[in-house]
Amino acid sequence: MDFDLSPEQRMLQESVSRFVQDAYDFETRTKVIAADAGSDDKLWQQFARLGWLAVPFAEDLGGIGGSAVDLMVIMEEFGKGLVAEPYVVNTLLFGGLLGQSQNHSIFSSLIERIIAGELQGAFAFLERQSRFELFDVTTRAEKDDNRFILNGEKTLVMNGAAAEQIIVLARTGGKQCHELGTTLFVVDANAEGIEKTGVRLMDGQKVANIQFNNVVVSAQSIVGAVDHAAPLVREVVARASLALCAEAVGIMEKLYTTTVEYTKVRKQFGVAIGSFQTLQHRMADMFIEYEQAKSLLYRTVCSIDEQADDIEKNILALKVMVGRAGKLIGGDAIQLHGGMGLTDELDVGHYVKRLMMINTMFGDADYSQKKFAQIMAA
Amino acid sequence: MHTKFSSEDIQFRDEVRAFMRDAYTPDLARRIASDKTFKDAQVEWEKKLYEKGWIAPHWPKEYGGAGWSIAQKFIYESERSAVGAPDVMPFGLKMLSSVILKFGSEAQKQRFLPKILSSDEWWCQGYSEPGAGSDLAALKTSAALDGDEYVVNGHKIWTSYAHNADWIFCLVRTSKEEKRQQGISFLLIDINTPGITIRPIVSIDGRHTLNEVFFDDVRVPKENMVGEPGKGWTYAKALLTHERSMAGVADSKRDLEQIRQWASEEVNGGQALLDDPTFSKRLTDVEIDLMALEFTELRSVAKAMKGEGPGTESSVLKIKGTEIQQAVQELRMDIAGYYGAVVQGELSSHEVGHDFGSSAREKYMYGRAASLYGGSNEIQRNIIAKFVLGL
Ligand SMILES: Cc1cc2nc3c(=O)[nH]c(=O)nc-3n(C[C@H](O)[C@H](O)[C@H](O)COP(=O)(O)OP(=O)(O)OC[C@H]3O[C@@H](n4cnc5c(N)ncnc54)[C@H](O)[C@@H]3O)c2cc1C
Numbered sequence: 001m002d003f004d005l006s007p008e009q010r011m012l013q014e015s016v017s018r019f020v021q022d023a024y025d026f027e028t029r030t031k032v033i034a035a036d037a038g039s040d041d042k043l044w045q046q047f048a049r050l051g052w053l054a055v056p057f058a059e060d061l062g063g064i065g066g067s068a069v070d071l072m073v074i075m076e077e078f079g080k081g082l083v084a085e086p087y088v089v090n091t092l093l094f095g096g097l098l099g100q101s102q103n104h105s106i107f108s109s110l111i112e113r114i115i116a117g118e119l120q121g122a123f124a125f126l127e128r129q130s131r132f133e134l135f136d137v138t139t140r141a142e143k144d145d146n147r148f149i150l151n152g153e154k155t156l157v158m159n160g161a162a163a164e165q166i167i168v169l170a171r172t173g174g175k176q177c178h179e180l181g182t183t184l185f186v187v188d189a190n191a192e193g194i195e196k197t198g199v200r201l202m203d204g205q206k207v208a209n210i211q212f213n214n215v216v217v218s219a220q221s222i223v224g225a226v227d228h229a230a231p232l233v234r235e236v237v238a239r240a241s242l243a244l245c246a247e248a249v250g251i252m253e254k255l256y257t258t259t260v261e262y263t264k265v266r267k268q269f270g271v272a273i274g275s276f277q278t279l280q281h282r283m284a285d286m287f288i289e290y291e292q293a294k295s296l297l298y299r300t301v302c303s304i305d306e307q308a309d310d311i312e313k314n315i316l317a318l319k320v321m322v323g324r325a326g327k328l329i330g331g332d333a334i335q336l337h338g339g340m341g342l343t344d345e346l347d348v349g350h351y352v353k354r355l356m357m358i359n360t361m362f363g364d365a366d367y368s369q370k371k372f373a374q375i376m377a378a
Numbered sequence: 379m380h381t382k383f384s385s386e387d388i389q390f391r392d393e394v395r396a397f398m399r400d401a402y403t404p405d406l407a408r409r410i411a412s413d414k415t416f417k418d419a420q421v422e423w424e425k426k427l428y429e430k431g432w433i434a435p436h437w438p439k440e441y442g443g444a445g446w447s448i449a450q451k452f453i454y455e456s457e458r459s460a461v462g463a464p465d466v467m468p469f470g471l472k473m474l475s476s477v478i479l480k481f482g483s484e485a486q487k488q489r490f491l492p493k494i495l496s497s498d499e500w501w502c503q504g505y506s507e508p509g510a511g512s513d514l515a516a517l518k519t520s521a522a523l524d525g526d527e528y529v530v531n532g533h534k535i536w537t538s539y540a541h542n543a544d545w546i547f548c549l550v551r552t553s554k555e556e557k558r559q560q561g562i563s564f565l566l567i568d569i570n571t572p573g574i575t576i577r578p579i580v581s582i583d584g585r586h587t588l589n590e591v592f593f594d595d596v597r598v599p600k601e602n603m604v605g606e607p608g609k610g611w612t613y614a615k616a617l618l619t620h621e622r623s624m625a626g627v628a629d630s631k632r633d634l635e636q637i638r639q640w641a642s643e644e645v646n647g648g649q650a651l652l653d654d655p656t657f658s659k660r661l662t663d664v665e666i667d668l669m670a671l672e673f674t675e676l677r678s679v680a681k682a683m684k685g686e687g688p689g690t691e692s693s694v695l696k697i698k699g700t701e702i703q704q705a706v707q708e709l710r711m712d713i714a715g716y717y718g719a720v721v722q723g724e725l726s727s728h729e730v731g732h733d734f735g736s737s738a739r740e741k742y743m744y745g746r747a748a749s750l751y752g753g754s755n756e757i758q759r760n761i762i763a764k765f766v767l768g769l
Contacts, residue, residue: 126716129645131644131645131646131647131715131716132646132647132715133646133647136647155716156716156717156719156720177647177648199720199721200720200721201719201720201721202718202719202720202721202739203719267509268511268512268513268516269512269513269516270513273512276756278756278759279756327708331746334582334746335746335749335750335754338511338512338750338754339506339511339535339536339588339747339750341582341746341750342581342582342588342744342746342747342750343579343580343581343582343588344580344581344582344584345579345580349582349743352582353582353743356711356718356719357719360715360716360718360719364712364715366654366656366657366660366712367646369656370654370656
């Protein structure tokens with residue numbers, strides 16, 4: 001057992017953290033998310049040059065075949081810098097579905113373009129009614145000879161405004177909430193019958209509501225196996241959840257340290273407010289929660305890299321912890337900053353909003369706890 | 379001890395209910411909710427209450443109060459919140475009026491109270507400064523007497539609705555004393571006086587209610603000082619106990635009913651959120667806390683009507699009231715799920731998913747302030763420890 005990063009992982013960590021320090025201060029981030037695209041192509045090219053986009057892909061796909069630890073290292077640093085670029089959506093969700101599908105060889109040119117930073121993609125899973133049930137899918141794909149006709153609506157598709165290609169989770173059989181009977185299709189975002197409406201989320205992301213009206217897709221655009229999307233989707237979403245949790249741990253570290261620093265310099269009643277014992281205890285609790293979340297993160301990452309049999313359970317536990325700790329740390333970070341914490345100008349509130357977004361992604365703390373309970377009882 | 383309503387109370391309830399139903403129209407509700415139309419619509423609403431004689435029920439009758447019993451106050455609040463109607467703006471009608479009524483001169487009562495009552499003049503509260511938040515007595519904004527006028531210089535911050543206000547009541551330093559609290563005075567300033575600059579602060583809900591207010595040689599007539607110079611701290615504290623007693627019980631009660639409704643409609647994999655044991659536990663915890671707080675508030679009102687208070691129990695109301703509000707906001711946000719993240723109107727004019735998603739987030743984010751303004755909850759706990767428990 002060893003909880004140290006390897007020399008290569010430390011280098012990776014330094015490279016991401018240097019990028020955040022040199023090229024991604026809060027002002028730059030504010031500009032990037034305010035821009036029309038919601039992300040910055042120049043920064044994305046830099047990600048490609050630094051090799052970060054290759055990390056999640058297997059070597060035979062032109063990637064680096066990075067481990068879960070590698071991914072964690074990148075995401076924690078992204079969290080600390082509140083990096084808004086669509087790394088998770090583009091490489092882990094969109095790229096992950098393509099790269100981990102059993103028919104990945106036919107998508108090799110798309111994957112090459114992702115790694116080169118030339119392709120933006122999205123994964124359209126959410127529907128109006130589906131809440132956190134991934135397979136509550138009503139968007140239909142009807143077979144018509146050698147092609148399929150797509151009809152339905154996907155909401156808040158992350159990176160959906162910028163994506164050139166969209167992987168759509170659609171129903172080819174079975175009932176509304178059944179896993180069986182769901183299929184993935186990769187669709188050109190400009191295909192006839194697609195209507196996009198841009199929407200902005202609280203963390204600055206630009207997403208899209210997407211309507212599919214008789215969109216024709218060929219059978220070659222099926223990712224994985226017909227009717228059997230579930231195992232692939234689950235595997236890919238698990239990895240994305242892990243990445244988001246690592247990002248959240250980075251955010252928590254930033255929030256608790258920023259708060260500690262602030263209370264050392266903010267003076268009231270003639271002393272630094274950090275000298276008040278009640279605030280010291282609050283910050284001690286923020287620190288404890290952060291450490292606990294980090295420990296569960298390590299536990300989960302190791303289980304993935306070791307292909308253990310408790311990965312799902314670990315990810316759910318981590319998601320619960322991140323949701324709970326995030327509420328505590330985010331809430332106290334604002335409270336201890338006083339009125340300053342309530343301003344849009346200070347970065348604290350923006351970190352908190354991203355934490356809230358991560359809590360929601362793929363199931364909030366309550367939902368994840370319910371799933372966790374089911375696994376424990378089984 | 380009993381909590382029964384008399385037949386007059388029942389009659390009164392029917393009257394308030396009918397009034398609320400007719401006066402608080404959906405159109406008015408919509409205009410109050412929008413930043414652009416807020417002020418005019420809120421004034422329109424307050425004027426309806428004014429005409430009915432219900433705008434400041436707690437004032438003495440001679441100045442326009444309603445002389446209600448505790449049961450009537452309770453009924454009024456319940457019926458108002460049941461239709462979702464907002465409370466009146468508190469700065470003039472609840473906060474400043476309590477100071478003027480108790481410490482103001484007859485001339486000040488005649489000059490200011492009628493326009494507060496008719497909602498023709500809006501006030502804002504100029505207490506906090508960059509260096510004086512929790513430690514309010516550290517305030518530096520100065521007022522120096524020059525002939526018949528005070529000359530005010532300084533910088534206030536977090537001044538809610540200053541951009542909508544006609545007047546600002548300020549704590550200013552009129553002398554340097556051994557004990558900081560003793561040099562503070564309470565001054566009423568016309569916000570359109572030359573030398574005043576208002577700068578907006580955008581808050582984390584993306585909206586603008588907060589401001590900075592700068593005073594640069596602002597000349598204020600001497601007669602706008604309330605009570606005696608140097609006694610402002612005493613008046614300010616009296617006002618704060620009023621501010622803190624606003625626990626928002628009736629509004630939280632209505633919010634919880636709405637949350638029950640939404641949670642019964644929100645389905646996850648075939649199960650309503652309301653039937654989810656985790657959610658139900660969280661919701662009922664808040665409901666139980668609120669049942670208790672409702673009676674804590676009634677006990678406090680009963681005491682106040684006998685002329686005692688509101689005293690230190692206002693700190694209990696402030697802490698529990700705001701904790702409940704924040705728990706309510708969290709529940710609402712969690713029901714909204716992904717749709718709570720949507721910034722409505724930024725790119726798309728359509729509603730996406732739940733129509734309450736965007737406002738759930740705004741309320742949640744802005745709601746973080748409730749444990750800060752009026753004296754933070756940490757400060758309230760210090761007050762309870764010191765003045766109630768004698769620690
Ligand atoms: C939305 C909003 C609206 C407001 N509206 C108004 C208004 O209209 N008019 C007005 O005058 N002011 C207003 N305020 C200001 C409000 O009263 C102050 O924010 C509050 O008093 C806290 O002061 P501060 O922001 O300087 O924080 P600080 O005093 O710097 O406090 C920072 C943190 O330290 C804690 N702390 C400070 N001292 C102690 C202590 N002794 N023991 C333990 N903990 C302590 C606080 O609880 C807080 O968590 C508003 C504030 C907000 C956020």
